[in-house]
Amino acid sequence: MNKLLLLFIALSMLSCDGTSTMNLSSAVLEKSVNDSKKDTTRGKNNSKLVRISIKGSTTVAPVMEKLISEFEKRNSLYAFNLEAAGSLSGIEALKTQDADIAMTSAIMNENHKFDFHKRKLDFVELYLGGDALAIIVNVNNKAKGLTKEMVKEIFTGNIKQWEVSTGLDKHIRIFGRDTSSGTYRYFKEQILNNENFSENTVTLKNSKNIIDSVRKYQNAIGYVSFAQLNYSVEPLDISFDHGKTFIKLRNEHVENFHYKFVRPLYLYYTADTYIKLKPFIDFIKSDKGKEIIFNEGYIPVSSSLISGKHHNEIQ
Numbered sequence: 195m196n197k198l199l200l201l202f203i204a205l206s207m208l209s210c211d212g213t214s215t216m217n218l219s220s221a222v223l224e225k226s227v228n229d230s231k232k233d234t235t236r237g238k239n240n241s242k243l244v245r246i247s248i249k250g251s252t253t254v255a256p257v258m259e260k261l262i263s264e265f266e267k268r269n270s271l272y273a274f275n276l277e278a279a280g281s282l283s284g285i286e287a288l289k290t291q292d293a294d295i296a297m298t299s300a301i302m303n304e305n306h307k308f309d310f311h312k313r314k315l316d317f318v319e320l321y322l323g324g325d326a327l328a329i330i331v332n333v334n335n336k337a338k339g340l341t342k343e344m345v346k347e348i349f350t351g352n353i354k355q356w357e358v359s360t361g362l363d364k365h366i367r368i369f370g371r372d373t374s375s376g377t378y379r380y381f382k383e384q385i386l387n388n389e390n391f392s393e394n395t396v397t398l399k400n401s402k403n404i405i406d407s408v409r410k411y412q413n414a415i416g417y418v419s420f421a422q423l424n425y426s427v428e429p430l431d432i433s434f435d436h437g438k439t440f441i442k443l444r445n446e447h448v449e450n451f452h453y454k455f456v457r458p459l460y461l462y463y464t465a466d467t468y469i470k471l472k473p474f475i476d477f478i479k480s481d482k483g484k485e486i487i488f489n490e491g492y493i494p495v496s497s498s499l500i501s502g503k504h505h506n507e508i509q
Contacts, residue, residue, distance in 0.1 A: 242271055246474060249277045250284020250297035251376055252400040253325060253419045254459050257490040258297060264486060265477045272474065280399070281376030288462055289313060294471060296462040299325065299419075300376030316465040320475065324493035326420035326448045327381065327455040328429040330405065332412045335362060339431030339440040342454075346385060348415060351392030362413050369407045369416035372397040380457045381417055420448070421491030449493060459492065 248258060255278035262274045277283075277293075284296030285306050302319065310317050329345055331337055335356070340348070347353040348366060356362040370391060371378040378397075382388060398404050401418035408414040409426045420443060423429060431440035434454050447453040461478075463471055477483050484494035 243273045244271055244470065245273050245275070246295065246471065247275045247277075247287075247293045248284075248295040248297060249279070249287040249293040250295075251281040251299045251459070252278045253299040253377055253422070254278075254297035254322065254461075256422060257323075257487055257492055260486050260490055261478055261483060264482065265474055268477070269473060278400075280372070280374035281379075282374040285462070288317070288464065289315070291315075291464070294463060294467050297322075298376045298460045298462065299457060300379045301458070301460060302462060317462050318465055318468070320461040320463075320478075322459040322461050322478070322492075323487045324448070324456050324458050325491075326443060326453055327377070327385075327417050327457070328420050328423050328443050329415065329417055329432060329455070330408050330423070330427040330429050331415050332408055333426070333428050334412050335428065337428075337430060339433060341433040341437050342385070343436070345432065346387065346389070349381070349391055349395070349417075350386055350389050351394060356413060364413040367411050367414045368392055368395045369404045369414060370395045370397055371404070371417075372399060377401075377417070377419070377457075384457070385455065423491075445491075445493075456493075 248262075255276065258276060262276060266272060266274070278297075281296075281298035281300055284293060284298055285302060287293035288296040289306075289309055302317075307317075329340065337356070344353065349368060349370070351368075354366055356364050356366055368391070370381070373379075382391065396407070398407065401422040404416040404418050405422070405424065405427055408416045420429075423443075429443045431442050432453065432455065433440045434452075441447050441453045443453055448456055461475075463475075468475075487494045
């Protein structure tokens, strides 16, 4: 069957619950700390501060900023430096001990683990929570949904044109993350099955830049963190059963595993910093920490989605 015809069929299908596409319960983040720095040492007695440096994922950074803010209200002797420039930057900084904690949106791969072993550094891996990936289009695109197979075909460049039913009849403009991003790695490995992205993909540093680009171009498509999604773009419903049903991106559909484009988020730190980091790590694991994670649109680590499934199953 012609791929454009398949695309037309998918876009004509209604979602499984028939409700409004933009009925989202996740946090709307207009102000982002993506690809930025935050230093909380100003105005504090520097000689007594316990300093913690956290670097890495732009996906994790917004919720980390909230966790830091609440922790500092309770622990005035701690100060943080938060830098978000991609998961890979966090892992590299942890290797060289330029960071105390690395934030990542993909599990550390075997090559990086071997690098730590060569440096005789023992690391601890902490599940922070889960985050869904939204497939987004411009609000003027009449598309309602895609099958997961079509998502792959579009982002690998095998489907190049929007169908007439979308109101566009234009070449598809693809936006994605750069290779330093854990989100890029997850998307390539788990959604594209390790096939290459289309050579026409425009790579950007963070979800905010992708959202801004998709909002600008009517023929655009991209992928972003659910927790950083806002109402300026339209998230597509996704079918995981070859077009029989289409699932809306909602918290309840992520938590019950009906929406399957979900990945765990991680924190890494070296074992020798455990005593220094323990109060902050304990706070993240506390009920208050889990509440902040949930309120920011992520899935707390206590969720059965994360605690009951190995990371390879979450895809």
